[in-house]
Amino acid sequence: MRGLTFQGTREVRVADVPDPGIADPGDAVVRVTMAGICGSDLHIFNAGEAFGFQPGARLGHEFIGTVEEAGPEAGVRPGDRVMASVSTMCGECGFCREGKAYACVRWSMFGWAPRTWRHGGDVQGGQSEFVRVPLAATTLHRMPEALAGEDREASLLPLVDVMSTGWHGLTAAGTQAGWSVAVIGDGAVGLAAVHGARAKGAERIVCLGHHPDRLETATALGATLVIDSRDDEEIREAVREHTGGEGAHVVVDTISGDASMATAHACVRAGGTIACLGMDHFMGKVPGINWFDQFTRNISVTGGLVPGAVYLPELLGLLEAGRIDPAPMLSHRLPLEDAAEGYRLMAERVEGVTKVALQPGR
Ligand SMILES: [Zn+2]
Ligand SMILES: [Zn+2]
Known part of the structure:
Protein backbone atom coordinates (compact mmCIF):
# COMPACT_ATOMS: atom_id res chain seq x y z
CA MET A 1 0.00 0.00 0.00
CA MET A 143 -19.46 7.68 13.70
CA PRO A 144 -23.15 8.32 14.31
CA GLU A 145 -25.25 7.28 11.28
CA ALA A 146 -26.53 10.84 10.94
CA LEU A 147 -22.96 12.06 10.42
CA ALA A 148 -21.75 9.30 8.14
CA GLY A 149 -21.15 10.21 4.54
CA GLU A 150 -18.38 11.77 2.54
CA ASP A 151 -19.84 15.26 2.73
CA ARG A 152 -19.47 15.30 6.52
CA GLU A 153 -15.86 14.16 6.67
CA ALA A 154 -14.51 17.71 6.77
CA SER A 155 -16.62 18.32 9.87
CA LEU A 156 -15.54 15.07 11.54
CA LEU A 157 -11.79 14.99 10.95
CA PRO A 158 -11.06 18.13 13.01
CA LEU A 159 -12.73 16.52 16.04
CA VAL A 160 -9.97 13.89 16.25
CA ASP A 161 -7.27 16.28 17.36
CA VAL A 162 -7.71 20.02 16.93
CA MET A 163 -11.24 20.27 18.38
CA SER A 164 -10.37 17.76 21.12
CA THR A 165 -7.20 19.70 21.94
CA GLY A 166 -8.94 23.09 21.99
CA TRP A 167 -11.73 21.58 24.09
CA HIS A 168 -9.15 20.10 26.46
CA GLY A 169 -7.61 23.52 27.14
CA LEU A 170 -11.00 25.13 27.72
CA THR A 171 -12.16 22.26 29.93
CA ALA A 172 -8.94 22.08 31.95
CA ALA A 173 -9.32 25.83 32.59
CA GLY A 174 -12.90 25.29 33.81
CA THR A 175 -14.44 27.58 31.18
CA GLN A 176 -17.96 28.65 32.14
CA ALA A 177 -20.82 30.18 30.17
CA GLY A 178 -20.64 33.96 30.28
CA TRP A 179 -16.85 34.03 30.69
CA SER A 180 -14.34 35.72 28.44
CA VAL A 181 -11.71 33.71 26.60
CA ALA A 182 -8.60 34.91 24.78
CA VAL A 183 -6.92 32.57 22.31
CA ILE A 184 -3.29 33.09 21.31
CA GLY A 185 -2.64 31.75 17.82
CA ASP A 186 -4.79 31.53 14.69
CA GLY A 187 -3.72 28.05 13.59
CA ALA A 188 -6.18 25.16 13.55
CA VAL A 189 -6.02 24.60 17.33
CA GLY A 190 -6.53 28.32 17.93
CA LEU A 191 -9.59 28.30 15.67
CA ALA A 192 -10.81 25.19 17.50
CA ALA A 193 -10.43 26.89 20.87
CA VAL A 194 -12.38 29.89 19.58
CA HIS A 195 -15.14 27.62 18.25
CA GLY A 196 -15.17 25.53 21.44
CA ALA A 197 -15.37 28.67 23.60
CA ARG A 198 -18.51 29.68 21.76
CA ALA A 199 -20.03 26.23 22.30
CA LYS A 200 -19.23 26.52 26.01
CA GLY A 201 -21.16 29.80 26.10
CA ALA A 202 -18.25 32.23 26.46
CA GLU A 203 -19.50 35.75 25.91
CA ARG A 204 -16.31 37.51 24.82
CA ILE A 205 -13.89 35.58 22.63
CA VAL A 206 -10.67 37.22 21.47
CA CYS A 207 -8.37 35.63 18.88
CA LEU A 208 -4.78 36.85 18.46
CA GLY A 209 -2.94 36.06 15.26
CA HIS A 210 -1.03 37.41 12.30
CA HIS A 211 -2.89 35.95 9.31
CA PRO A 212 -5.84 38.07 8.05
CA ASP A 213 -7.45 35.06 6.32
CA ARG A 214 -7.35 32.92 9.45
CA LEU A 215 -8.58 35.77 11.65
CA GLU A 216 -11.53 36.07 9.29
CA THR A 217 -12.22 32.35 9.86
CA ALA A 218 -11.89 32.95 13.62
CA THR A 219 -14.64 35.55 13.41
CA ALA A 220 -16.84 33.14 11.45
CA LEU A 221 -16.24 30.46 14.12
CA GLY A 222 -17.11 32.66 17.09
CA ALA A 223 -14.46 35.32 17.85
CA THR A 224 -15.97 38.62 18.98
CA LEU A 225 -12.64 40.44 18.57
CA VAL A 226 -9.53 39.64 16.54
CA ILE A 227 -6.18 41.32 17.16
CA ASP A 228 -3.15 41.33 14.87
CA SER A 229 -0.40 42.83 17.03
CA ARG A 230 2.98 41.87 18.50
CA ASP A 231 2.86 44.58 21.15
CA ASP A 232 1.81 43.11 24.50
CA GLU A 233 0.83 46.52 25.91
CA GLU A 234 -1.44 47.17 22.94
CA ILE A 235 -2.90 43.66 23.32
CA ARG A 236 -3.43 44.13 27.07
CA GLU A 237 -5.35 47.36 26.41
CA ALA A 238 -7.52 45.85 23.68
CA VAL A 239 -8.38 42.72 25.69
CA ARG A 240 -9.17 44.76 28.82
CA GLU A 241 -11.37 47.11 26.84
CA HIS A 242 -13.25 44.17 25.34
CA THR A 243 -13.75 42.42 28.71
CA GLY A 244 -15.10 45.18 30.94
CA GLY A 245 -11.62 46.28 32.01
CA GLU A 246 -10.68 42.97 33.63
CA GLY A 247 -8.97 40.70 31.13
CA ALA A 248 -9.92 37.19 30.05
CA HIS A 249 -10.97 34.50 32.53
CA VAL A 250 -9.23 31.95 30.35
CA VAL A 251 -6.29 32.36 28.00
CA VAL A 252 -5.65 29.47 25.63
CA ASP A 253 -2.04 29.60 24.46
CA THR A 254 -1.69 27.42 21.38
CA ILE A 255 2.01 28.24 21.00
CA SER A 256 3.30 27.95 24.58
CA GLY A 257 6.63 29.58 23.92
CA ASP A 258 8.40 32.35 25.77
CA ALA A 259 6.84 35.24 23.85
CA SER A 260 3.32 33.81 23.81
CA MET A 261 3.36 33.24 27.58
CA ALA A 262 4.22 36.90 28.14
CA THR A 263 1.22 37.75 25.96
CA ALA A 264 -0.92 35.32 27.97
CA HIS A 265 0.00 37.09 31.21
CA ALA A 266 -0.92 40.38 29.55
CA CYS A 267 -4.39 39.06 28.64
CA VAL A 268 -5.42 37.04 31.68
CA ARG A 269 -7.78 38.36 34.34
CA ALA A 270 -6.78 38.24 38.04
CA GLY A 271 -7.62 34.75 39.33
CA GLY A 272 -7.75 33.48 35.75
CA THR A 273 -6.20 30.48 34.05
CA ILE A 274 -3.74 30.06 31.19
CA ALA A 275 -4.14 26.77 29.29
CA CYS A 276 -0.99 25.78 27.37
CA LEU A 277 -1.69 23.66 24.29
CA GLY A 278 1.32 24.41 22.11
CA MET A 279 4.55 22.54 21.56
CA ASP A 280 7.11 25.31 21.18
CA HIS A 281 8.93 23.93 24.21
CA PHE A 282 9.61 20.78 22.14
CA MET A 283 11.73 23.09 20.02
CA GLY A 284 13.60 24.45 23.03
CA LYS A 285 11.53 27.64 23.34
CA VAL A 286 10.64 26.99 26.96
CA PRO A 287 7.79 29.20 28.12
CA GLY A 288 8.59 31.46 31.06
CA ILE A 289 5.84 31.80 33.62
CA ASN A 290 5.82 35.25 35.14
CA TRP A 291 5.94 34.02 38.73
CA PHE A 292 5.47 37.50 40.17
CA ASP A 293 2.26 37.93 38.20
CA GLN A 294 1.24 34.35 39.00
CA PHE A 295 1.57 35.02 42.73
CA THR A 296 0.21 38.53 43.04
CA ARG A 297 -2.79 37.90 40.75
CA ASN A 298 -3.31 34.18 41.49
CA ILE A 299 -2.89 32.98 37.92
CA SER A 300 -3.28 29.23 37.31
CA VAL A 301 -1.51 27.39 34.51
CA THR A 302 -2.94 24.21 33.01
CA GLY A 303 -3.28 22.39 29.66
CA GLY A 304 -1.19 19.70 28.06
CA LEU A 305 -1.41 16.75 25.75
CA VAL A 306 -4.91 15.85 24.61
CA PRO A 307 -6.38 12.81 26.44
CA GLY A 308 -7.02 10.72 23.34
CA ALA A 309 -10.65 10.15 22.48
CA VAL A 310 -12.07 11.27 25.83
CA TYR A 311 -13.96 14.26 24.39
CA LEU A 312 -15.16 12.60 21.16
CA PRO A 313 -18.62 11.53 22.40
CA GLU A 314 -19.32 15.05 23.70
CA LEU A 315 -18.00 16.73 20.54
CA LEU A 316 -19.91 14.35 18.27
CA GLY A 317 -23.05 15.24 20.23
CA LEU A 318 -22.41 18.96 19.73
CA LEU A 319 -21.79 18.39 16.01
CA GLU A 320 -24.96 16.34 15.68
CA ALA A 321 -26.92 19.05 17.50
CA GLY A 322 -25.54 21.70 15.12
CA ARG A 323 -23.75 23.57 17.92
CA ILE A 324 -20.31 23.16 16.37
CA ASP A 325 -19.08 22.65 12.84
CA PRO A 326 -15.31 22.81 12.48
CA ALA A 327 -15.29 22.23 8.70
CA PRO A 328 -13.97 25.77 7.94
CA MET A 329 -10.71 24.85 9.72
CA LEU A 330 -9.81 22.56 6.81
ZN1 LIG B 1 -2.66 16.68 15.46
ZN1 LIG C 1 -5.59 2.88 29.75
Whole structure:
Protein backbone atom coordinates (compact mmCIF):
# COMPACT_ATOMS: atom_id res chain seq x y z
CA MET A 1 0.00 0.00 0.00
CA ARG A 2 0.99 3.66 -0.15
CA GLY A 3 1.95 5.68 2.91
CA LEU A 4 3.66 8.93 3.77
CA THR A 5 7.24 8.51 5.00
CA PHE A 6 9.65 10.86 6.74
CA GLN A 7 12.94 11.05 4.84
CA GLY A 8 14.93 13.65 6.74
CA THR A 9 14.79 17.33 7.55
CA ARG A 10 12.04 18.98 5.49
CA GLU A 11 11.60 15.94 3.30
CA VAL A 12 8.61 13.59 3.24
CA ARG A 13 7.62 11.18 0.48
CA VAL A 14 4.68 8.91 -0.33
CA ALA A 15 6.12 5.43 -0.88
CA ASP A 16 5.22 1.74 -1.06
CA VAL A 17 5.12 0.48 2.53
CA PRO A 18 4.12 -2.90 4.03
CA ASP A 19 0.40 -3.68 4.28
CA PRO A 20 -0.77 -3.71 7.91
CA GLY A 21 -2.50 -6.79 9.29
CA ILE A 22 -4.18 -8.03 12.44
CA ALA A 23 -1.43 -8.82 14.97
CA ASP A 24 -3.54 -9.04 18.13
CA PRO A 25 -7.21 -10.07 18.75
CA GLY A 26 -8.00 -6.46 19.73
CA ASP A 27 -6.66 -4.98 16.48
CA ALA A 28 -8.56 -3.49 13.57
CA VAL A 29 -7.22 -2.39 10.21
CA VAL A 30 -8.80 0.86 9.02
CA ARG A 31 -9.01 2.00 5.41
CA VAL A 32 -8.27 5.72 5.77
CA THR A 33 -10.62 8.07 3.91
CA MET A 34 -9.28 11.33 5.33
CA ALA A 35 -6.14 12.17 7.32
CA GLY A 36 -5.04 15.54 8.65
CA ILE A 37 -1.62 17.16 8.58
CA CYS A 38 -1.12 18.59 12.05
CA GLY A 39 0.97 21.50 13.31
CA SER A 40 2.86 18.92 15.37
CA ASP A 41 3.65 17.01 12.15
CA LEU A 42 5.46 20.15 11.05
CA HIS A 43 7.75 19.85 14.09
CA ILE A 44 8.65 16.36 12.83
CA PHE A 45 9.01 17.71 9.28
CA ASN A 46 11.38 20.44 10.48
CA ALA A 47 13.37 18.52 13.10
CA GLY A 48 12.25 14.88 13.13
CA GLU A 49 15.74 13.47 13.72
CA ALA A 50 15.87 15.30 17.05
CA PHE A 51 12.78 13.32 18.12
CA GLY A 52 14.23 9.96 17.03
CA PHE A 53 12.60 9.74 13.59
CA GLN A 54 14.52 7.60 11.11
CA PRO A 55 14.10 7.80 7.32
CA GLY A 56 11.08 5.69 6.41
CA ALA A 57 9.13 6.49 9.61
CA ARG A 58 5.44 6.97 8.88
CA LEU A 59 3.52 10.04 10.00
CA GLY A 60 -0.02 11.08 10.87
CA HIS A 61 -2.16 10.83 14.00
CA GLU A 62 -5.42 12.33 12.73
CA PHE A 63 -7.52 10.00 10.60
CA ILE A 64 -11.02 8.73 9.96
CA GLY A 65 -12.10 5.85 7.76
CA THR A 66 -13.79 2.48 7.42
CA VAL A 67 -12.92 -0.76 9.19
CA GLU A 68 -11.38 -3.12 6.64
CA GLU A 69 -10.51 -6.04 8.92
CA ALA A 70 -11.18 -6.70 12.61
CA GLY A 71 -9.81 -9.11 15.19
CA PRO A 72 -12.26 -11.05 17.41
CA GLU A 73 -11.88 -8.56 20.28
CA ALA A 74 -11.80 -5.36 18.22
CA GLY A 75 -15.35 -4.32 19.09
CA VAL A 76 -15.91 -3.11 15.52
CA ARG A 77 -16.82 -4.85 12.25
CA PRO A 78 -15.65 -4.51 8.68
CA GLY A 79 -17.61 -1.69 7.08
CA ASP A 80 -18.02 0.34 10.27
CA ARG A 81 -17.26 4.01 9.71
CA VAL A 82 -14.91 5.09 12.47
CA MET A 83 -12.78 7.88 13.79
CA ALA A 84 -9.59 7.10 15.66
CA SER A 85 -8.16 8.67 18.75
CA VAL A 86 -4.74 10.32 18.25
CA SER A 87 -3.29 7.71 20.59
CA THR A 88 -4.26 4.23 21.71
CA MET A 89 -6.21 3.85 24.93
CA CYS A 90 -7.11 0.69 26.85
CA GLY A 91 -10.16 2.10 28.64
CA GLU A 92 -9.37 -0.06 31.69
CA CYS A 93 -6.33 1.34 33.49
CA GLY A 94 -6.63 3.84 36.32
CA PHE A 95 -5.71 6.76 34.06
CA CYS A 96 -8.24 5.83 31.37
CA ARG A 97 -10.95 5.49 34.01
CA GLU A 98 -10.15 9.00 35.23
CA GLY A 99 -10.37 10.44 31.70
CA LYS A 100 -6.59 10.89 31.55
CA ALA A 101 -5.94 8.74 28.52
CA TYR A 102 -2.74 10.69 27.76
CA ALA A 103 -1.23 8.58 30.55
CA CYS A 104 -2.86 5.24 29.60
CA VAL A 105 -0.49 2.41 30.50
CA ARG A 106 -0.90 1.15 26.91
CA TRP A 107 -0.63 4.59 25.28
CA SER A 108 1.01 4.77 21.89
CA MET A 109 0.82 7.77 19.57
CA PHE A 110 -0.05 7.10 15.93
CA GLY A 111 2.65 8.31 13.59
CA TRP A 112 5.20 9.23 16.22
CA ALA A 113 8.65 7.83 16.82
CA PRO A 114 8.82 4.13 17.71
CA ARG A 115 9.86 5.11 21.22
CA THR A 116 6.20 5.98 21.86
CA TRP A 117 5.07 2.46 20.93
CA ARG A 118 4.61 1.16 24.46
CA HIS A 119 1.92 -1.31 23.50
CA GLY A 120 4.19 -3.49 21.39
CA GLY A 121 4.13 -3.69 17.62
CA ASP A 122 3.80 -0.97 15.05
CA VAL A 123 1.52 1.96 15.67
CA GLN A 124 2.12 3.52 12.29
CA GLY A 125 0.98 6.79 10.81
CA GLY A 126 -2.51 7.44 9.51
CA GLN A 127 -1.37 9.42 6.47
CA SER A 128 -1.58 6.21 4.48
CA GLU A 129 -4.11 3.97 2.76
CA PHE A 130 -4.49 1.62 5.73
CA VAL A 131 -3.46 1.66 9.36
CA ARG A 132 -3.46 -0.97 12.10
CA VAL A 133 -5.30 0.20 15.23
CA PRO A 134 -4.47 -1.67 18.45
CA LEU A 135 -7.01 -1.67 21.31
CA ALA A 136 -9.61 -0.86 18.66
CA ALA A 137 -12.59 -1.31 21.02
CA THR A 138 -11.61 1.85 22.91
CA THR A 139 -9.30 3.63 20.44
CA LEU A 140 -11.90 3.74 17.64
CA HIS A 141 -15.27 5.46 17.79
CA ARG A 142 -18.12 4.62 15.46
CA MET A 143 -19.46 7.68 13.70
CA PRO A 144 -23.15 8.32 14.31
CA GLU A 145 -25.25 7.28 11.28
CA ALA A 146 -26.53 10.84 10.94
CA LEU A 147 -22.96 12.06 10.42
CA ALA A 148 -21.75 9.30 8.14
CA GLY A 149 -21.15 10.21 4.54
CA GLU A 150 -18.38 11.77 2.54
CA ASP A 151 -19.84 15.26 2.73
CA ARG A 152 -19.47 15.30 6.52
CA GLU A 153 -15.86 14.16 6.67
CA ALA A 154 -14.51 17.71 6.77
CA SER A 155 -16.62 18.32 9.87
CA LEU A 156 -15.54 15.07 11.54
CA LEU A 157 -11.79 14.99 10.95
CA PRO A 158 -11.06 18.13 13.01
CA LEU A 159 -12.73 16.52 16.04
CA VAL A 160 -9.97 13.89 16.25
CA ASP A 161 -7.27 16.28 17.36
CA VAL A 162 -7.71 20.02 16.93
CA MET A 163 -11.24 20.27 18.38
CA SER A 164 -10.37 17.76 21.12
CA THR A 165 -7.20 19.70 21.94
CA GLY A 166 -8.94 23.09 21.99
CA TRP A 167 -11.73 21.58 24.09
CA HIS A 168 -9.15 20.10 26.46
CA GLY A 169 -7.61 23.52 27.14
CA LEU A 170 -11.00 25.13 27.72
CA THR A 171 -12.16 22.26 29.93
CA ALA A 172 -8.94 22.08 31.95
CA ALA A 173 -9.32 25.83 32.59
CA GLY A 174 -12.90 25.29 33.81
CA THR A 175 -14.44 27.58 31.18
CA GLN A 176 -17.96 28.65 32.14
CA ALA A 177 -20.82 30.18 30.17
CA GLY A 178 -20.64 33.96 30.28
CA TRP A 179 -16.85 34.03 30.69
CA SER A 180 -14.34 35.72 28.44
CA VAL A 181 -11.71 33.71 26.60
CA ALA A 182 -8.60 34.91 24.78
CA VAL A 183 -6.92 32.57 22.31
CA ILE A 184 -3.29 33.09 21.31
CA GLY A 185 -2.64 31.75 17.82
CA ASP A 186 -4.79 31.53 14.69
CA GLY A 187 -3.72 28.05 13.59
CA ALA A 188 -6.18 25.16 13.55
CA VAL A 189 -6.02 24.60 17.33
CA GLY A 190 -6.53 28.32 17.93
CA LEU A 191 -9.59 28.30 15.67
CA ALA A 192 -10.81 25.19 17.50
CA ALA A 193 -10.43 26.89 20.87
CA VAL A 194 -12.38 29.89 19.58
CA HIS A 195 -15.14 27.62 18.25
CA GLY A 196 -15.17 25.53 21.44
CA ALA A 197 -15.37 28.67 23.60
CA ARG A 198 -18.51 29.68 21.76
CA ALA A 199 -20.03 26.23 22.30
CA LYS A 200 -19.23 26.52 26.01
CA GLY A 201 -21.16 29.80 26.10
CA ALA A 202 -18.25 32.23 26.46
CA GLU A 203 -19.50 35.75 25.91
CA ARG A 204 -16.31 37.51 24.82
CA ILE A 205 -13.89 35.58 22.63
CA VAL A 206 -10.67 37.22 21.47
CA CYS A 207 -8.37 35.63 18.88
CA LEU A 208 -4.78 36.85 18.46
CA GLY A 209 -2.94 36.06 15.26
CA HIS A 210 -1.03 37.41 12.30
CA HIS A 211 -2.89 35.95 9.31
CA PRO A 212 -5.84 38.07 8.05
CA ASP A 213 -7.45 35.06 6.32
CA ARG A 214 -7.35 32.92 9.45
CA LEU A 215 -8.58 35.77 11.65
CA GLU A 216 -11.53 36.07 9.29
CA THR A 217 -12.22 32.35 9.86
CA ALA A 218 -11.89 32.95 13.62
CA THR A 219 -14.64 35.55 13.41
CA ALA A 220 -16.84 33.14 11.45
CA LEU A 221 -16.24 30.46 14.12
CA GLY A 222 -17.11 32.66 17.09
CA ALA A 223 -14.46 35.32 17.85
CA THR A 224 -15.97 38.62 18.98
CA LEU A 225 -12.64 40.44 18.57
CA VAL A 226 -9.53 39.64 16.54
CA ILE A 227 -6.18 41.32 17.16
CA ASP A 228 -3.15 41.33 14.87
CA SER A 229 -0.40 42.83 17.03
CA ARG A 230 2.98 41.87 18.50
CA ASP A 231 2.86 44.58 21.15
CA ASP A 232 1.81 43.11 24.50
CA GLU A 233 0.83 46.52 25.91
CA GLU A 234 -1.44 47.17 22.94
CA ILE A 235 -2.90 43.66 23.32
CA ARG A 236 -3.43 44.13 27.07
CA GLU A 237 -5.35 47.36 26.41
CA ALA A 238 -7.52 45.85 23.68
CA VAL A 239 -8.38 42.72 25.69
CA ARG A 240 -9.17 44.76 28.82
CA GLU A 241 -11.37 47.11 26.84
CA HIS A 242 -13.25 44.17 25.34
CA THR A 243 -13.75 42.42 28.71
CA GLY A 244 -15.10 45.18 30.94
CA GLY A 245 -11.62 46.28 32.01
CA GLU A 246 -10.68 42.97 33.63
CA GLY A 247 -8.97 40.70 31.13
CA ALA A 248 -9.92 37.19 30.05
CA HIS A 249 -10.97 34.50 32.53
CA VAL A 250 -9.23 31.95 30.35
CA VAL A 251 -6.29 32.36 28.00
CA VAL A 252 -5.65 29.47 25.63
CA ASP A 253 -2.04 29.60 24.46
CA THR A 254 -1.69 27.42 21.38
CA ILE A 255 2.01 28.24 21.00
CA SER A 256 3.30 27.95 24.58
CA GLY A 257 6.63 29.58 23.92
CA ASP A 258 8.40 32.35 25.77
CA ALA A 259 6.84 35.24 23.85
CA SER A 260 3.32 33.81 23.81
CA MET A 261 3.36 33.24 27.58
CA ALA A 262 4.22 36.90 28.14
CA THR A 263 1.22 37.75 25.96
CA ALA A 264 -0.92 35.32 27.97
CA HIS A 265 0.00 37.09 31.21
CA ALA A 266 -0.92 40.38 29.55
CA CYS A 267 -4.39 39.06 28.64
CA VAL A 268 -5.42 37.04 31.68
CA ARG A 269 -7.78 38.36 34.34
CA ALA A 270 -6.78 38.24 38.04
CA GLY A 271 -7.62 34.75 39.33
CA GLY A 272 -7.75 33.48 35.75
CA THR A 273 -6.20 30.48 34.05
CA ILE A 274 -3.74 30.06 31.19
CA ALA A 275 -4.14 26.77 29.29
CA CYS A 276 -0.99 25.78 27.37
CA LEU A 277 -1.69 23.66 24.29
CA GLY A 278 1.32 24.41 22.11
CA MET A 279 4.55 22.54 21.56
CA ASP A 280 7.11 25.31 21.18
CA HIS A 281 8.93 23.93 24.21
CA PHE A 282 9.61 20.78 22.14
CA MET A 283 11.73 23.09 20.02
CA GLY A 284 13.60 24.45 23.03
CA LYS A 285 11.53 27.64 23.34
CA VAL A 286 10.64 26.99 26.96
CA PRO A 287 7.79 29.20 28.12
CA GLY A 288 8.59 31.46 31.06
CA ILE A 289 5.84 31.80 33.62
CA ASN A 290 5.82 35.25 35.14
CA TRP A 291 5.94 34.02 38.73
CA PHE A 292 5.47 37.50 40.17
CA ASP A 293 2.26 37.93 38.20
CA GLN A 294 1.24 34.35 39.00
CA PHE A 295 1.57 35.02 42.73
CA THR A 296 0.21 38.53 43.04
CA ARG A 297 -2.79 37.90 40.75
CA ASN A 298 -3.31 34.18 41.49
CA ILE A 299 -2.89 32.98 37.92
CA SER A 300 -3.28 29.23 37.31
CA VAL A 301 -1.51 27.39 34.51
CA THR A 302 -2.94 24.21 33.01
CA GLY A 303 -3.28 22.39 29.66
CA GLY A 304 -1.19 19.70 28.06
CA LEU A 305 -1.41 16.75 25.75
CA VAL A 306 -4.91 15.85 24.61
CA PRO A 307 -6.38 12.81 26.44
CA GLY A 308 -7.02 10.72 23.34
CA ALA A 309 -10.65 10.15 22.48
CA VAL A 310 -12.07 11.27 25.83
CA TYR A 311 -13.96 14.26 24.39
CA LEU A 312 -15.16 12.60 21.16
CA PRO A 313 -18.62 11.53 22.40
CA GLU A 314 -19.32 15.05 23.70
CA LEU A 315 -18.00 16.73 20.54
CA LEU A 316 -19.91 14.35 18.27
CA GLY A 317 -23.05 15.24 20.23
CA LEU A 318 -22.41 18.96 19.73
CA LEU A 319 -21.79 18.39 16.01
CA GLU A 320 -24.96 16.34 15.68
CA ALA A 321 -26.92 19.05 17.50
CA GLY A 322 -25.54 21.70 15.12
CA ARG A 323 -23.75 23.57 17.92
CA ILE A 324 -20.31 23.16 16.37
CA ASP A 325 -19.08 22.65 12.84
CA PRO A 326 -15.31 22.81 12.48
CA ALA A 327 -15.29 22.23 8.70
CA PRO A 328 -13.97 25.77 7.94
CA MET A 329 -10.71 24.85 9.72
CA LEU A 330 -9.81 22.56 6.81
CA SER A 331 -8.64 24.84 4.05
CA HIS A 332 -7.30 22.25 1.59
CA ARG A 333 -7.98 18.66 0.54
CA LEU A 334 -5.35 16.81 -1.47
CA PRO A 335 -4.92 13.24 -2.68
CA LEU A 336 -2.48 11.21 -0.54
CA GLU A 337 0.01 11.21 -3.41
CA ASP A 338 0.29 15.02 -3.04
CA ALA A 339 1.10 14.82 0.68
CA ALA A 340 4.57 16.38 0.28
CA GLU A 341 2.91 19.42 -1.30
CA GLY A 342 0.50 19.53 1.65
CA TYR A 343 3.42 19.66 4.07
CA ARG A 344 5.05 22.40 2.04
CA LEU A 345 1.86 24.50 2.01
CA MET A 346 1.55 24.24 5.77
CA ALA A 347 5.25 24.61 6.62
CA GLU A 348 5.56 27.74 4.49
CA ARG A 349 2.32 29.14 5.93
CA VAL A 350 1.11 29.94 2.45
CA GLU A 351 -1.69 32.50 2.53
CA GLY A 352 -5.08 30.84 2.76
CA VAL A 353 -3.71 27.59 4.17
CA THR A 354 -4.92 26.64 7.65
CA LYS A 355 -5.01 22.88 7.62
CA VAL A 356 -4.56 20.31 4.87
CA ALA A 357 -6.53 17.06 4.73
CA LEU A 358 -5.22 14.13 2.70
CA GLN A 359 -7.63 11.78 0.95
CA PRO A 360 -6.15 8.36 0.22
CA GLY A 361 -7.88 6.57 -2.62
CA ARG A 362 -8.85 9.76 -4.45
ZN1 LIG B 1 -2.66 16.68 15.46
ZN1 LIG C 1 -5.59 2.88 29.75
